[in-house]
Amino acid sequence: MLVLICLGLEGTAHSFGAGIVTDDGSVLSNEWDMLKPAQGGIHPREASRHHSDLGPSIINNALEKAGINYNDIDFIAFSRGPGLGPCLRTTATMARTLSLKLDVPLVDVNHCVAHIEIGCLESRFKDPVTVYVSGGNSQVIAYAGGRFRTFGETLDIAIGNMLDVLGRELGMGFPAGPIVEKLAKQGTNYHSLPYSVKGMDLSYSGMLTAAKKLFSEGIPIPDICFSVQETAFGMLAEIAERAIAHTKKQELLLTGGVARNNRLTEILEGVSKRHDVKFHRVSPSLAGDQGAMIAWNGILQFNAGHTIEISDSQVLPKWRTDEQDIIWRA
């Protein structure tokens, strides 16, 4: 049987990735590199330079690992948005160039939707409530009426961003999430922090300010990390529970870069038991920003008959999760 092969390019923020996936759902390769600024946050221009510098070799590595040639690629998928403009444009340019050069179709993928669908591929979930947590996003999403609807999200900063900013304040490198998780295990004293849930939305800025204040008061860093994790993840658990109770769905999916956190996973596992729903945490290699999820979503869209002309393929930095018609689920 002939299989279709898709090359997916991801480059919405600080990571560039190339993944090769077949239409039977096998990930043949998934290569990526993340820009790690020596200090401060991500500068969009530097990140886009990172992508243009390393992109071609990452793509070559992906092909090599998959054991295929450029001519074996049936179509190209790319992350059209949402994300940082310069990064999106650099990635889209590579995708368009390859599409023209190889004379294969181009498919535009929504980055957030791709995080959900790669989780569904791995878990075989049909219709989950998804907790999507990363550096730039904290959303609780579920499918309804032809779209992935955002039932709840952060009203200010994303959880990953909150952890990174806090980490910088505490003198940690980027990304700070894994360091916070490690130190939190050594924390013993819980310090109360603002717990801010509004319906199915939440807010982290007040907690961040209060956590910085604990640091200035000389509270040991492990205790701060412990208190921050327990509070921040408790809030996520609550909005996930509200979404499950409201939608009555039977599956809970954890995806995005912060899905790598074991404590968050443990808490959401507890949520799933309480509501008697299935739970899956996306495996570490598919959790963060990478090309395999873009390729897989590209396959879903291609098989549903969707491709895009290069002349229509301008990037969409503000493309929201709920703005795309999910034709392959209709």
Place this chain on the structure above:
Amino acid sequence: MKELIAQGAESVIYRIERWNQYFVLKWRQSKPYLFKDIDSHLRKTRTSRECKMLSVARTLGVRTPAVYAVDLDDFTILMDYIEGVQFKQLVSTLTENQLKGFCLEFGRSIALLHKGDVVHGDPTTSNLIIDSESRLWLIDFGLSEMNATIEMKGVDLHLIHRALETTHWDLQESMLEATIRGYSDSLGKDAMDILSRMEEIRERGRYH
């Protein structure tokens, strides 16, 4: 007799019969996956807050279940059982005019709260009950707050908007329009600032 009628996000709801009458027993269970201090703090504050705010809302003219007893050791509230249906489940069965009528009433109820500087905190269509006489009741006041600012009221409206677009996507425009109209008519000129704050909040969490 104790009958489980709903498993909520933070509580279990039973219907019980006493003195030949039905009551709701709302129990905020312990969540073993949360850190114990957070768990007990939430159970305690939400229970006492709900208890108080159900009565405060009632004095502001909003239909809410009356509270008969509260147990802060076990985190339970005993309150009226409202014989009716969740508005969420009713929406698809209503005529356009009926739907509009309930949305106007929903908007008016939220305005009555806001007039008294109270926010509901979780104003979804799951937390509205329509009784057999077509009266609208507001329930679930665990996230409700007093001394509400324009920001807090704006968030309340934002949550209504969000609930309509996610749960009633095919009717969201007419439902939102009617709800906002009921709200504005009831609140008068003060509504303007809150409505523009709602728009501002909506943009904050998104890509723009």
